[in-house]
Amino acid sequence: MTTPTSSTSTASRIALITGGSRGLGRNAAVHLARRGIDSIVTYRSQQAEAQAVVDEIRQLGGRAAALPLDVGNSGSFPAFAQALKQTLQQQWQRERFDHLVNNAGMGVHAPLADTSEAQFDELMRVHLKGPFFLTQTLLPLINDGGSVLNVSSGLARFALPGYGAYATMKGGIEVMTRYMAKEFGARGIRVNTLAPGAIETDFGGGTVRDNAEVNAFVASVTALGRVGLPDDIGPVVASLLSDDNRWVNAQRVEASGGMFV
DSSP: OOOOOSOOOTTOOEEEETTTTSHHHHHHHHHHHHTTOEEEEEESSOHHHHHHHHHHHHHTTOOEEEEEOOTTOGGGHHHHHHHHHHHIIIIISOSOEEEEEEOOOOOOOOOGGGOOHHHHHHHHIIIIIHHHHHHHHHGGGEEEEEEEEEEOOGGGTSOOTTOHHHHHHHHHHHHHHHHHHHHHGGGTOEEEEEEEOSBSSSGGGGHHHHOHHHHHHHHHTBTTSSOBOHHHHHHHHHHHHSGGGTTOOSOEEEESSSBTO
16 A cells, blocks of 8 residues: 555545556556546556556646555455555545546457467456456445446457457456446446557557567558557546546447557
C-alpha cells in the first residue's frame, strides 16, 4: 500500500484500474488524472512501476494509490476488498469508489491445435473468471451511478491465427458486459466494453511494438495506416467513464483505428 499523494477534494471520483502499473492501464490512469479523476492502480509484481504511476498522478495534482492484486487468483479477492476499503478510508475518507476498469491481462500466442489446457486455464482465470468474480466482490463498494469498463480486444471481432483461446475469453467478456449492464442498471451503474486493436506496448512480449514485420502488417490492415499507441486508448477510457457518456451503456466500443474494416 502506498502513502497518500497530494491532497484534493475528498469528493473526487475514484477509479480502480486493474493492471494499472503499465501499458494501457497506466495510460488510462494518467488521462483520468487530467480529467480530475483519482485512481487506485493494481499490480501483480511490479510495485516500483505502480509507484511511478502514483507519482505521475501526484505531479498532475491528483491522488492515487497502488495495491497488489493477482486477478488470476479469485480466492484472494475478499482480502483485496478489505485492503481496498482501508485505502479508501485512509486516503480519501471514503467507503466506496466510482469506476472499475477490468484491464489486467496477459497474452498467449498458440494455434488452437497446440494450445495446452494449462494455457487455456490461465487465460480463463485472468481474462474471464477474474473480472467476473472481482466485479462481484467489489460491487458493494461501487457507488450508485458509477460504472464498470471491461477491456476486450479487437480479436473478438476479427480472427488472426494463434489468438483463438485469448479471443474466446474476450468474447465471454463482451457477453458478460451486457448481462452486467442489465443487472446493475437498477443502481445506475453503467457497464461497457472497450476493445482496443493492436497497440504498441509490452503486452505479449512487446511483439507489436518491437517486431517491425508485425508492426508493418498491422499498419497495412488498419484504415488509419498505423499501429495504435497507448495515448490512443487512455483518452477513450477517460471519456467512457465521464459524464459525457452517461447514456452509453451495454455497448462494445472498439478503438482500433479501423482494423480489418
